[in-house]
Amino acid sequence: MQKLMSILVCLLVLLPSIEAFGQGLPGLMVQTVGELERIELITGSAAQKEVNRLHGKSLAAEASAVARYAIPGSTNHPAEVWVSRVSSEQEARRQTGEMVHKMFENPNSPFRNPHRFDHAGKAVYHFEGMGMVHLIWYSGDLVFWISAESDHESILLEAFCR
Numbered sequence: 001m002q003k004l005m006s007i008l009v010c011l012l013v014l015l016p017s018i019e020a021f022g023q024g025l026p027g028l029m030v031q032t033v034g035e036l037e038r039i040e041l042i043t044g045s046a047a048q049k050e051v052n053r054l055h056g057k058s059l060a061a062e063a064s065a066v067a068r069y070a071i072p073g074s075t076n077h078p079a080e081v082w083v084s085r086v087s088s089e090q091e092a093r094r095q096t097g098e099m100v101h102k103m104f105e106n107p108n109s110p111f112r113n114p115h116r117f118d119h120a121g122k123a124v125y126h127f128e129g130m131g132m133v134h135l136i137w138y139s140g141d142l143v144f145w146i147s148a149e150s151d152h153e154s155i156l157l158e159a160f161c162r
Contacts, residue, residue, distance in 0.1 A: 025063050025083055025085060029067035033155050033159045036070060036071060036078065038067050038068070039069065039077060040077075041066075042065065043065050047064040047065050051084055054082070060086060065082075066080065067081045079146065079152050080146070082144070086143060095138070100114075103125075110130055111134060112128055113127065113128045120161050120162050123137060125137065130147075132149060133147070133148055133149075133150045135148075135156070144160060
């Protein structure tokens with residue numbers, strides 16, 4: 001009986017973190033990052049519509065989530081985090097590669113000064129454009145895109161690229 005009770009307690013403690021990294025993409029979208037607070041969270045079909053609208057076409061994703069962050073009391077949101085779960089790590093790598101390639105190659109792209117760097121063992125692609133920095137990477141079967149003011153880049157990477 002004591003063993004069973006210990007197992008149940010462990011499950012209750014671990015379940016929220018398992019959900020965050022399992023199917024529950026909203027669990028990845030932390031409430032605060034440094035001085036930024038999450039002001040909007042879009043999930044489910046509404047999030048997928050946002051992702052498709054951003055890309056101008058329908059993308060193959062099993063689930064998506066979009067979070068917008070702002071400094072409390074501010075009217076602008078200096079950061080957006082987009083994440084999609086796709087069918088496999090291979091598909092995440094393919095989608096990330098295709099997106100980055102198109103951004104590099106398109107002479108009319110609003111994205112400039114591209115470079116790649118490693119963070120927490122992941123290849124992160126950095127672009128500038130539209131007054132923000134844009135960070136793109138994949139981790140397992142998840143594809144991430146962060147758009148943020150440059151002074152929030154480091155804290156957002158620490159929070160989401162781990």
